[in-house]
Amino acid sequence: MHGLLPVNLETSAGTFVELHVGTWNVAGLGEDSIDLFIEQLSDHYTWDVVCLQETFTRTDGIEFSSGHLLFLSSTLEGGLRCPAILVNQRWASVSRVIG
Numbered sequence: 001m002h003g004l005l006p007v008n009l010e011t012s013a014g015t016f017v018e019l020h021v022g023t024w025n026v027a028g029l030g031e032d033s034i035d036l037f038i039e040q041l042s043d044h045y046t047w048d049v050v051c052l053q054e055t056f057t058r059t060d061g062i063e064f065s066s067g068h069l070l071f072l073s074s075t076l077e078g079g080l081r082c083p084a085i086l087v088n089q090r091w092a093s094v095s096r097v098i099g
Contacts, residue, residue, distance in 0.1 A: 027053070051083065055082055069087040070090050
């Protein structure tokens, strides 16, 4: 994974948790292959949030049977492929859509 970085995050209860954040360029990965990508990612890395570069566009997010969430952009000016945020199922229940 590119840019894997453990980050200490303070919770609303005042405790700290370690969050593993990374980036990955998935140019060329089709929507039908995202499940396999997540499975392989989970097999090889400890991750909580992955910022994906060059994903496909879609008007809604994706929730997987594994419980992971993928937040996608519906449009990006210039027809470019969009960034996305992949959230591990451990954090899915506390994730919110903003903007």
